Amino acid sequence: xxxxxxxxxxxxxxxxxxxxxxxxxxxxxxxxxxxxxxxxxxxxxxxxxxxxxxxxxxxxxxxxxxxxxxxxxxxxxxxxxxxxxxxxxxxxxxxxxxxxxxxxxxxxxxxxxxxxxxxxxxxxxxxxxxxxxxxxxxxxxxxxxxxxxxxxxxxxxxxxxxxxxxxxxxxxxxxxxxxxxxxxxxxxxxxxxxxxxxxxxxxxxxxxxxxxxxxxxxxxxxxxxxxxxxxxxxxxxxxxxxxxxxxxxxxxxxxxxxxxxxxxxxxxxxxxxxxxxxxxxxxxxxxxxxxxxxxxxxxxxxxxxxxxxxxxxxxxxxxxxxxxxxxxxxxxxxxxxxxxxxxxxxxxxxxxxxxxxxxxxxxxxxxxxxxxxxxxx
Numbered sequence: 001x002x003x004x005x006x007x008x009x010x011x012x013x014x015x016x017x018x019x020x021x022x023x024x025x026x027x028x029x030x031x032x033x034x035x036x037x038x039x040x041x042x043x044x045x046x047x048x049x050x051x052x053x054x055x056x057x058x059x060x061x062x063x064x065x066x067x068x069x070x071x072x073x074x075x076x077x078x079x080x081x082x083x084x085x086x087x088x089x090x091x092x093x094x095x096x097x098x099x100x101x102x103x104x105x106x107x108x109x110x111x112x113x114x115x116x117x118x119x120x121x122x123x124x125x126x127x128x129x130x131x132x133x134x135x136x137x138x139x140x141x142x143x144x145x146x147x148x149x150x151x152x153x154x155x156x157x158x159x160x161x162x163x164x165x166x167x168x169x170x171x172x173x174x175x176x177x178x179x180x181x182x183x184x185x186x187x188x189x190x191x192x193x194x195x196x197x198x199x200x201x202x203x204x205x206x207x208x209x210x211x212x213x214x215x216x217x218x219x220x221x222x223x224x225x226x227x228x229x230x231x232x233x234x235x236x237x238x239x240x241x242x243x244x245x246x247x248x249x250x251x252x253x254x255x256x257x258x259x260x261x262x263x264x265x266x267x268x269x270x271x272x273x274x275x276x277x278x279x280x281x282x283x284x285x286x287x288x289x290x291x292x293x294x295x296x297x298x299x300x301x302x303x304x305x306x307x308x309x310x311x312x313x314x315x316x317x318x319x320x321x322x323x324x325x326x327x328x329x330x331x332x333x334x335x336x337x338x339x340x341x342x343x344x345x346x347x348x349x350x351x352x353x354x355x356x357x358x359x360x361x362x363x364x365x366x367x368x369x370x371x372x373x374x375x376x377x
Contacts, residue, residue: 003156003283003285004155004156004157004158004280004283004284004285004286005156005157005158005284005285005286005287005288005376006157006158006159006160006280006281006284006286006287006288007157007158007159007160007288007290008160008161008162008287008288008289008290008292009126009159009160009161009162009163009168009290009291009292010162010163010289010290010291010292010293011162011163011291011292012290012291012292012293012321012322012334012359012360013126013163013167013168013290013291013292013360014119014126014163014165014167014291015291015322015359015360016123016125016126016291016359016360016361016362017119017122017123017124017125017126017167018118018119018121018122018123019115019118019119019122019163019165019167020114020115020118022074022075022076022259023072023074025075025111025114026072026073026074026075026078027070027072028114029056029107029110029111029114030056030062030072032044032110032113032114033049033052033053033056033110034053042113042114042117042236043233043236043237044113044236044237045236045237045238047238048106048235048236048237048238051106052103052106052107052110055095055099055103056078058092058094058095059073059078059081059092060072060073060078075107075111075259076259076260076261076295076297078107079104079107079258079259079260080260080261080262082100082103082104082260083104083258083260083261083262083264084262085097085100086100086101087262104258105235106235106236107258108232108254108256108258109232109235109236110236111164112164112208112226112228112229112232112254112256113232113233113236115164115165115208116208116226116229119165119167122167123362125360125361125362125365126167126168126170126171126360127167127170127171127174128362128365129171129360129365129368129369130168130171130172130174130175131171131174131175132365132366132369133157133369133372134150134153134175136369136370136372136373136377137149137152137153137156137157137373137377138153139373140373140377146179147179150176150179150181153199154176154181154198154199154200157199158200158202158280158284159172159199159200159201159202160201160202160203160204160277161201161202161203161207162203162204162205162292162298162301163205164205164206164207164208164256165208166207166208166209166224166226168201169183169201169207169209169223169224170224172199172201173223173224175199176198176199181197181198181199182197182198182199183198183199183200183201183223184198184199184200184201185201185202185203185207185210185221185273186200186201186202186272186273186276186277186280187219187269187272187273188272189272189275189276200280202273202276202277202280203273204257204265204270204273204274204277204300204301205256205257205259205263206254206255206256206257206270207228207255207256208222208226208227208228208229208254208256209221209222209223209224209225209226209227209228210222210227210228210254210255210269211227211228211230211231211243211252211253211254211255212252212253212254212255212267212269213245213247213248213250213252213253214250214253215245215248215250216245216247216248216250217268218245218247218248219269220252227243228254228255228256230242230243231243231251231252231253231254232254255267255269255270257270259297260297261296261297263297263300265300274300274304277304278304278307278308281304281305281307281308282308282311282312284308284314285314285315285316286314286315286316286317286318286376287305287314287316287317287318288317288318288320288372288376289317289318289319289320289321289334289338290320290321290360291320291321291322291359291360292334293321293333293334293337294334294337294338294341295333295337296337302341305341305342306341309342309345313345314342314345315345315346316345316346316348316375316376317338317342317345317346317347317348318348318350318371318372318375318376319334319335319338319347319348319349319350319351320350320351320359320360320368321334321335321351321359322351322359323351323352323355323359329349329351329352332351335347335349348375350368350371350372353371354367354368354371355367
């Protein structure tokens with residue numbers, strides 16, 4: 001019997017904690033490479049900077065445009081072009097084929113550096129949201145035993161995060177720590193029934209708190225630490241990573257799926273996450289989209305959601321996003337994409353039902369959680 005709710009966190013949810021949106025990433029990367037003041041404290045090797053600048057300006061000569069007229073490319077487009085060239089075993093004029101994979105790694109390195117800088121002083125909006133959500137859930141329960149309530153919360157609520165940052169991870173760790181429970185990233189195959197000791201968090205695009213040994217397959221989880229930076233920082237400073245697997249002494253690698261239309265989902269852990277997500281979706285009755293527009297580039301997720309819908313369907317979908325006072329909800333990409341994907345499902349756009357001028361922000365958390373509780377709990 002379907003009774004679970006899946007909360008889906010997109011870039012808009014992290015934006016509340018000062019992370020850049022997808023369409024802001026490339027402007028940030030160019031500013032970082034050009035040494036704009038706000039990014040000068042990020043250490044980058046000059047040879048690394050120049051090589052990447054030459055490549056990007058070859059593809060997009062926006063340095064020739066007047067500064068106030070610059071239209072930056074999307075990250076999905078740039079990564080997609082590089083991926084497509086690699087798939088076709090081709091390259092671009094003046095760019096050696098063997099360098100393309102290195103450019104991919106370098107661009108992800110810059111994303112990691114930007115996220116690391118931007119989120120060092122995050123205001124903790126994700127943490128406040130999760131705590132409010134749990135307290136609201138608790139008030140609706142008949143039991144007053146804290147262990148029973150947290151077990152029921154873990155049983156009924158699942159979380160999916162398409163971002164690399166660990167804002168949601170830290171929020172969930174903070175919630176379950178006092179109950180001596182953990183976070184299950186579902187990187188190993190298991191049945192959809194909960195262990196009651198861990199809250200489930202699916203990260204199908206990888207995470208900055210993951211490291212993987214590509215030799216022996218050992219998976220290292222950093223919890224609330226962005227351990228992937230120990231790999232990315234040496235790349236940007238042109239030094240050698242010193243993070244070896246303690247079993248086979250191979251250099252550990254991050255597990256990040258770049259934002260592209262050609263996502264590489266072959267890694268065993270990523271496949272396991274997607275398999276577990278598919279299994280759990282069969283139990284899900286309600287979806288809550290928070291700052292996520294369900295884009296075409298995430299067709300692999302659309303596929304799993306559509307399969308689950310046809311196996312029994314979803315009862316209710318809630319949307320939470322930043323309100324645009326100049327647009328009707330039907331014209332917003334997040335509303336249109338979700339409506340098109342789930343025709344016939346009860347779709348409630350909380351963004352327009354209650355005053356949410358900034359989406360998931362501190363002054364709107366209580367109102368959002370109150371409405372979620374009213375609609376779902």
